[in-house]
Amino acid sequence: MKYKNVKKWIAQAHKSASELEMQSLDFPKITVITPSFNQGEFIEDTILSIIGQEYPNLEYFIFDGGSTDNSKEIIEKYDEYIDYWESGPDKGQSDAINKGFERATGDIICWLNSDDMFLPSTLTRVANYFVNNEVDFLFGNSYYLFSLSNILLKIEQQI
Secondary structure, eight states: OOHHHHHHHHHHOOOOHHHHHTTTOOOHHHHHHHHESSSSTTHHHHHHHTTTTTOOTEEEEEEOOOSSSSHHHHHHGGGGGGGGEESSSSSOOOHHHHHHHOOOSSEEEOOTTOOOOOOOOOOOOOOHHHHHSOSSSSOEEEEETTTTTTTTEEOOOOO
């Protein structure tokens, strides 16, 4: 990760899910879809933030639109952790996400763009929320990192 101070902040601000939370959870299958195109500069951080969740019932797909940078080599590096990936021309981000939706078998389905990252324990927290609440849709807060200035901005939305 390029932003070591942010990584340290994330680790301190967001502790891993508690043992009690982990033990009481039935771990519904979560499908994560990553659409990508020429995101070699960022996609490794995205992949690591997903597989680093160590969520025990994860289905992970990457749909790369035929990148001409080093994206494919990075994806291949993590092939054993990815349930399905492809790299070839598509009709854009929405097409890639829709391909993932068609293939998904998860109880919970989401996508994470190839220049975004999950905070630690995100998938466990999402699963726990779905298991313990009657909800059909869930969204989270965003943290924006401006790479040139390394300024972090938390955006909170509530509905």
